């Protein structure tokens with residue numbers, strides 16, 4: 001069964017499963033998919049490539065304003081280009097991950113990318129958008145808003161499995177990185193990470209990925225049928 005029409009937002013801290021779950025939900029609903037974190041990561045590639053300091057907000061805003069950032073909306077393929085160059089792999093590297101929180105805290109960068117995100121989903125009948133401020137800022141009138149959480153230990157273990165790491169010291173380092181990014185993303189002045197007032201919190205700690213996808217698909221379909229009855 002498909003026929004879903006509407007907007008699903010998926011926000012939450014790092015490593016809770018937003019990207020993998022959002023892709024699965026988009027595939028099940030026949031919806032477009034937008035990874036907004038990939039856009040902030042692409043902006044960070046532009047900053048690093050230009051040799052600008054990620055902590056220098058004015059320089060960051062200048063470089064990002066001049067960059068052409070293109071991100072695809074097909075759940076089956078990942079397209080991320082900066083000025084025509086494929087950066088899909090580079091955006092996942094440690095250098096970008098270290099700098100992305102600073103770049104994404106710059107208000108001018110957020111305004112530019114939020115405008116682009118709204119334009120990218122404007123024509124879609126059905127779309128799943130994931131990030132940190134999608135339910136609160138980007139799409140405040142979305143059909144259903146999900147805030148995905150998971151225990152810090154589960155998130156660090158999942159990230160370690162993803163990267164093929166198993167040493168306790170490596171897992172502790174991953175956990176510290178997740179904590180650092182969450183603290184930064186939650187405490188920034190502009191569009192901090194937090195659940196929208198009308199978001200449904202889904203805790204994935206005890207669920208496998210397919211279980212989370214199934215739960216979100218059910219919530220999305222329920223929201224549409226409640227909307228139709230209203």
Ligand SMILES: Nc1ncnc2c1ncn2[C@@H]1O[C@H](COP(=O)(O)OP(=O)(O)OP(=O)(O)O)[C@@H](O)[C@H]1O
Nearest residue numbers: 013014015016017018019020158162204207208209
């Ligand atoms: N419910 C789950 N159970 C076990 N593993 C999961 C679950 N959900 C996602 N994962 C795995 O956890 C890892 C992190 O997931 P993912 O990259 O989707 O998280 P994220 O929230 O998008 O992270 P980030 O915000 O840092 O981009 C992936 O390897 C993914 O396959």
Ligand SMILES: Nc1ccn([C@H]2C[C@H](O)[C@@H](COP(=O)(O)O)O2)c(=O)n1
Nearest residue numbers: 036037038040100104131132133181
């Ligand atoms: N809507 C968004 C999406 C992402 N960010 C920032 C915060 C993250 O640390 C960084 C990378 O996101 P990820 O790829 O790990 O999901 O981008 C944001 O501020 N707003």
